[in-house]
Amino acid sequence: MSELAFFIDSSRCIGCRACVQACEECDTHRGVSMIHLERIDEHDSVQTAPQVCMHCKDPVCARVCPADAIKQTPEGVTQSALKPRCIGCSNCVLACPFGVPNYYGKIDQMMKCDYCYDRTSAGKKPMCATVCPSQALAFTTLEEIGRTRQGTAINRWVFGAEVVETKVFVVVPRGTREVRPDLVQLGGSRHDPFDVAAMLEGA
């Protein structure tokens, strides 16, 4: 049996916010949740998606950090910024291809998901995957995913021409080799100027 790994399947997310709450209870960043729960299209759909750090093999966040504040553990976990070093420049926030790190102005520091390192290094599941009722966030083995899900888990992404491999997997239909967030789609998905819901809300 292979080792435990982290799997995301945002298409299973039901938007219950359990992960957001559980993340807040972590001792290393008590009261602040590191999970982004995105509402994909607020006006037209209830679709939501959780985003945790993908723990890239060669993390862009660490490469663009001028303070050399982002380090990887031997297990390949990209840690939150080292507090004595982070100078709060937000480079990592803007450059991370998955939009993960957050800058907190009050304390002038970046903080991000660290794979619940205190828990996972002790053999426990991350907080979010423990509480997720639909298992959109799951911490299990590749075999288990293969046995129970329809799709397959991959960890290869392409952004522009940048290929990114991650420690965290995403569940996609069988046969998919990599995920390419499609830049063509970008131009088309701006908000409709005649979006009635938005007009009613005065947005």
Added chain:
Amino acid sequence: MANAIQKGVVRATLWGLAFAALVVAGVLVGSRGLKDFDTALVPYAGATVFASFGLAYRYAMWLQRPPTRLYWFRGWQIFLKPSRLPANIVLLVRQLFSSVGAQSFIARRGAARWAAHWFISWGSLLAAAITFPLSFGWIRFETLRTSQEQYQAFVFGLPVFRFPLGSVLAVLAFNALDISAIMVLIGLGFAMWRRARDRGALAVQQLSGDLMPLFLLFAISVTGLLLTVSTHVARGFHYNFLSQFHAVTVIFTLLYLPFGKFFHIFQRPAQLSIEFYRRASAAGPQATCLRCAKPFAGRLHIDDLKQVEAALAIKFAAPPATTGIQGTHYQDVCPPCRRKLLAITQDGLWRGHGRPRPEGP
């Protein structure tokens, strides 16, 4: 690649040597050709010269990273812009008071953390401000030839001021190192208290990275205080042993300075320059997101970031063949849209395989 790394090491070594030479020259000149130099302090001065080499070496290596380099120069460029300079200096002074003086950004992360850091840092800075000039022979104290009751302070060999033996100033001057040691010990008390109780700290702290510096400071402070006790209370009890032990702790810390956690003392002031950068970036034109068309960062910041990414061979610029749009760059998508895009893409893959949209028909 290997060649570039070698070149970088050579360059950093040269910077290290130059800086160490500068410190040696400072000692020679400041102590008037070693006339004022106390030979008992040679090991301290030697370790300081080595530490200056290490610090300059590491700083130079750090500056070679493309992002560090760019923001370092950009920071100075923004700060020194003639039209902004007076206002920038005012802001700098204000920042020095709040970030270095009061360290309020740490207070916002917790009272115990702040107390620990404030006492340790100011205790250590005070000690450094006394010890370095003393061990370099830049400052010395002598009683006047005419009166044993009067002290004369010399700076760079020049008599600067004098004070009577029993005055407050004398008490402060001769006990300043003890005061700094007590400040450090108070800070260490807070630090250990926090590190022993805070579950977050317990989960992530490391012996070598986080606790070792505390042990070093503890050893220096305690042996330093014991020297005073030995002199004034215990009639020189084990004075030689204590002073050697104290020297070893200080020298070890000096040698450790460039490599461990203490390096942040030299690196972290970069935070001050980020404030100027942030203001300049916010005052200039804003970059809007390709997807939601909302402004999300300063144009300056995004353009600089693209430059850094190019230097690091991060290829976020999409090849026109795949998008059909000329010059699309993933850096022009705001972080929330990046997250949405990932979900939309994954969802799209499933829909391509016949799964219905999540919201129904």
